[in-house]
Amino acid sequence: MYVSDLALTDFRSYAELLLSFEPGITALVGPNGQGKTNLVESLGYLSTFSSHRVSADAALVRAGAPRAIIQTKVVRENRSALLELELVSGKANRARFNRAPLPRARDLAGRLRTVLFAPEDLSLIKADPDGRRRFLDELLVLLSPKLASVRADYERVVRQRNALLKSAGTQRRSGTSLDLRTLDVWDDKAAAAGAQLIAARVQLVNALRPHLAHAYEQVSAGQSEARMFYRASVARAMAGQDGPGGARTSGFEDTDVEALTQADVVEARLLEAMAHLRGKEIERGVSLVGPHRDDLELFLDELPAKGYASHGESWSLALGLRLASYELLKADDDWHESSEPVLILDDVFAELDVRRRDRLARLIAPAEQVLITAAVAEDVPEVLEGARVDVMGSVATRVR
Incomplete structure (x- = not known):
């Protein structure tokens, strides 16, 4: 192409x-x-x-x-x-x-x-999770365009759900009785769309992992090993860690990564986590679990790249992410020999x-x-x- x-x-x-x-x-x-x-x-x-x-x-x-x-x-x-x-x-x-x-x-x-690498890509290593989530989602849409509608639906549902949570919080603080049946409906919608997105992201990370390791080795001359993991907020929520901290694999063990690739399993876990967190969500007025709270963790050897990687290492890792994307798109069987x-x-x-x-x-x-x-x-x-x-x-x- x-x-x-x-x-x-x-x-x-x-x-x-x-x-x-x-x-x-x-x-x-x-x-x-x-x-x-x-x-x-x-x-x-x-x-x-x-x-x-x-x-x-x-x-x-x-x-x-x-x-x-x-x-x-x-x-x-x-x-x-x-x-x-x-x-x-x-x-x-x-x-x-x-x-x-x-x-x-x-x-x-x-x-x-297209695969575009620019100086702004340093934020994939150094900045907040939002950019890393966007990196995954944009690559997903290139690989499977139908996921664009799933992503848009999820974002729309979360906005509506957050509005209902804020309204419920206002009612609770004023002493008004709460009718949460409408919120139950939006829980179902958020879990269904969110599970599809999480499962697709985890499958993508699994596919990218060897390409990233190879690309980083080529760019950096093998100074260290680049590693990546998908950190799901649903796992932290079920472990009682709904904030930004907590263990990466709580709720889903490294040996059971396959569970995160199954949308029906993730959907059930999301619904369970939403029920578990409902009180906190109403209090804060925001959705505390779902793909909008997840992260892509990047490591060089055993150390997290964010906060530990040097400027040169960060550049090489960001380049590695884009080159890995390029190789994955190039190898996409659906596009056969003209997938480049x-x-x-x-x-x-x-x-x-x-x-x-x-x-x-x-x-x-x-x-x-x-x-x-x-x-x-x-x-x-x-x-x-x-x-x-x-x-x-x-x-x-x-x-x-």
Whole structure:
């Protein structure tokens, strides 16, 4: 798979853009602030419906414009497809596939597969669990687009359930009698959707684990072993540890990881945990158990990466996560021989030392399509020489 054409209208700094690509290496070169990242961000957004830079879509629409449009032509097995996404400020996004409108924008999910690595990915190692959960969910949607609706349904259910919990807490504090039958209904909905998401995440972590170990070894020259575990809040809740602390595997032992991959088993555990925590949830007005409270734990040897990994180790581990994602997508049987995603490196090489830079360059050089952004051409390793596009003042000009 590769992107052959990209057109932007009122996306970020671009009023209008038309740009063609070829398979292989393409470097987007230009000083900081000229629009390089905006270009690759548009492809990443079309792939995952999420920006690696901001959480709100409104920032993606050019100032003063009512909407932004991303259009790209994707080539797979010598057949091309046109993908279009319209981002409308304050309204639902609209999507087209080969010029035919789709019922929902998320129906475009999975048509373009990208793996994007950027400096912001250090937060996967150093920051709070939210980014790690998003990493897993975005990769899940690329592997199984139907999970986009499961994820959206769960988020909607949790918002509604939290509203009911807050209302119940207000009633309890005022001495009003509580009717919790409606909350029971939302418990069922949250457990059903949450169990699907947890089971899919655990299966994903199990599949990623060997790829992460191999990728980290390649980037870091085997300085230590990268390990990953899924930490389920339902396990901590059943052990009486509903806060951020507690044992990683309480309720589910390492030897019984298979239980977390079975949605029906997880659903029953979630319902049990919700009943166990109902008093605390009403008191706090929030849902205390479910995939929105889970974490992806990352280790180097026996030490947690967060708080212990050096800056260089954190970079290597973040790179390892993205390279592991790339290898997993590439090996996806459902896409057969053309499953290779587009690999995007946004301003990465300038942040790496010479050893890690060379190792990364040699790892990605054989990829079907690699898009690289760099402030200066010298930041792009020689082994990755290929097509070059100069970007200046949100104007992209192909120079070779």
